[in-house]
Amino acid sequence: VNSPSAVIAPSPRLECEVLVVGSGAGGATTAALLAEAGVDVLIAEEGPWVDQGEVVPFSLAQMDRQYRSGGVTVALGLPSIAYTEGRCAGGGTEVNSGLYFRPPIDVVEQWRTSHRIDGLDLDELSSIADEVESAINVSTVPGAPTPASEMMRRGAAALHWKHAEIPRWMIYPPGGDAITGKRQSMTRTYLPRAFAAGARMVVGCRVDHLASRENRVTHAVVTYDDGRLGAIICKHVFVCGGAIQSPALLQRSGLRRHIGGNLAVHPTVKLSARFADEINVPDDVPVHQVKEFAPDLSFGGSASHPGLVALALSDNWAGFRDAVEQWRRISVYYAAITSEGRGRVQALPGLRDPLVTYRLTARDRHLLGSGLGRLALLMLEAGAEEVYPSYRGAPIVRSRADLATMQGTFAATKASVMTVHLCSTVPLGEHRDRCGADSFGRVHGTRNVHVNDASLLPSAPGVNPQATVMAFAIRNARHFLDRRAAAANGRTVA
Numbered sequence: 001v002n003s004p005s006a007v008i009a010p011s012p013r014l015e016c017e018v019l020v021v022g023s024g025a026g027g028a029t030t031a032a033l034l035a036e037a038g039v040d041v042l043i044a045e046e047g048p049w050v051d052q053g054e055v056v057p058f059s060l061a062q063m064d065r066q067y068r069s070g071g072v073t074v075a076l077g078l079p080s081i082a083y084t085e086g087r088c089a090g091g092g093t094e095v096n097s098g099l100y101f102r103p104p105i106d107v108v109e110q111w112r113t114s115h116r117i118d119g120l121d122l123d124e125l126s127s128i129a130d131e132v133e134s135a136i137n138v139s140t141v142p143g144a145p146t147p148a149s150e151m152m153r154r155g156a157a158a159l160h161w162k163h164a165e166i167p168r169w170m171i172y173p174p175g176g177d178a179i180t181g182k183r184q185s186m187t188r189t190y191l192p193r194a195f196a197a198g199a200r201m202v203v204g205c206r207v208d209h210l211a212s213r214e215n216r217v218t219h220a221v222v223t224y225d226d227g228r229l230g231a232i233i234c235k236h237v238f239v240c241g242g243a244i245q246s247p248a249l250l251q252r253s254g255l256r257r258h259i260g261g262n263l264a265v266h267p268t269v270k271l272s273a274r275f276a277d278e279i280n281v282p283d284d285v286p287v288h289q290v291k292e293f294a295p296d297l298s299f300g301g302s303a304s305h306p307g308l309v310a311l312a313l314s315d316n317w318a319g320f321r322d323a324v325e326q327w328r329r330i331s332v333y334y335a336a337i338t339s340e341g342r343g344r345v346q347a348l349p350g351l352r353d354p355l356v357t358y359r360l361t362a363r364d365r366h367l368l369g370s371g372l373g374r375l376a377l378l379m380l381e382a383g384a385e386e387v388y389p390s391y392r393g394a395p396i397v398r399s400r401a402d403l404a405t406m407q408g409t410f411a412a413t414k415a416s417v418m419t420v421h422l423c424s425t426v427p428l429g430e431h432r433d434r435c436g437a438d439s440f441g442r443v444h445g446t447r448n449v450h451v452n453d454a455s456l457l458p459s460a461p462g463v464n465p466q467a468t469v470m471a472f473a474i475r476n477a478r479h480f481l482d483r484r485a486a487a488a489n490g491r492t493v494a
């Protein structure tokens, strides 16, 4: 593994001014901003350093190396919702699709009032988004989209439904096409910036709990991959483990008030669509999304590596198994909803992983069904010969007439519901009846424990969340630096 020299060896005792737990969208940006301001930063990352190119994107091998528990993680409920988290240097940004949406200003404005977020300046957030877009090179694909993406566009255009190509963080070589981009994930962007400014990183290092005295964390107790224990002495800690692991770590550290109880996700249901021509792109995802029914419903394309096509067909394996032979003509698509339901993350004594539960409302379950029906219609309009919806007992859909049968047999409890967008378990703001952290992410009731990741967003934003996570993380890191500078000069900052 060619990890950078800033990745140091595990040690029983390490010291730093700021410990950043996790190196994903929130952690990497936090580390870069603080290190560039002269802070002595140490990043503790539970997963390994995996250079881009070591594993094929969206493959089962990638799930094995870079996902938590090989991608097999579930929020229990009726139905249960499968979720996935990146677990590697760069976190979710290494495994995700890189589809980029600026922070949705109407949603952020609503958060500001519902959660009483002080000092939330929308112009500041917008200028941070400009900065991020340049740092991670947000761009559209050169030339034609992939065939699987084109099918999404074609179906939406035929139905006159609002659709667009969503830009991604990507650098395309001169003369390159849709699949030649180099992903600008955190190991390529903010982590190298942090290292250049002096930050250190230790990988294979899970933070088990934070030890405190008088509401102030003194050190983190960690377990390295080889089973040895260690301590990291720090003055401040930024917990950036993502919306499942951050609340679990805080709970293991005795911090529980409004921590872990407000899990918000974008639940999705899927189908596979078979076309006359070869459309499958195993190592990339479509870039077109359909927003005709947004924010309630959005449609897009999923990873369609042959193993994932088989997985999508497996809900009705007896009826759909023959299709797997033709995987080159098949791509997988999803319908995502904004959910009114909420979930909970609970760290349990003696168990390594937290218990995660999620309750969809009746409206959510209904919306999943109507979303899947409309997505099937879109695929037919795009020219699909056969559509295989991912729920137990689903029919093969070949015509509009079959859509009625499909709607009649769908139930969310029979579907493979999943999500990759996890948020809101430590909402920020001054509303003490619902917020786990203050307006800039410091955990209420603590003096030096900050959260700076997707956990802070008061709800799932209705669009792909990485840009919003990064914008809030940068805003909060700057506020921390202002306070630190003021304290050094004997002043205080609100």
Ligand SMILES: Cc1cc2nc3c(=O)[nH]c(=O)nc-3n(C[C@H](O)[C@H](O)[C@H](O)COP(=O)(O)OP(=O)(O)OC[C@H]3O[C@@H](n4cnc5c(N)ncnc54)[C@H](O)[C@@H]3O)c2cc1C
Pocket (backbone or CB within 6 Å): 021, 022, 023, 024, 025, 026, 027, 044, 045, 046, 047, 084, 085, 086, 087, 088, 089, 090, 091, 092, 093, 095, 096, 097, 098, 099, 100, 101, 205, 206, 207, 208, 240, 241, 242, 243, 245, 246, 249, 420, 421, 422, 452, 453, 454, 455, 464, 465, 466, 467, 469
């Ligand atoms: C498959 C997939 C596709 C996605 N596609 C998109 C997309 O196209 N566009 C988009 O905007 N968003 C997408 N997302 C979501 C996006 O990746 C996340 O919203 C974002 O990465 C969240 O950032 P974060 O900092 O909260 O956590 P993460 O990026 O998940 O990082 C958390 C890191 O903390 C580490 N960690 C956790 N606990 C500990 C601990 N106790 N000790 C040490 N380290 C720890 C983890 O190993 C992980 O590396 C996708 C996510 C997935 C999984």
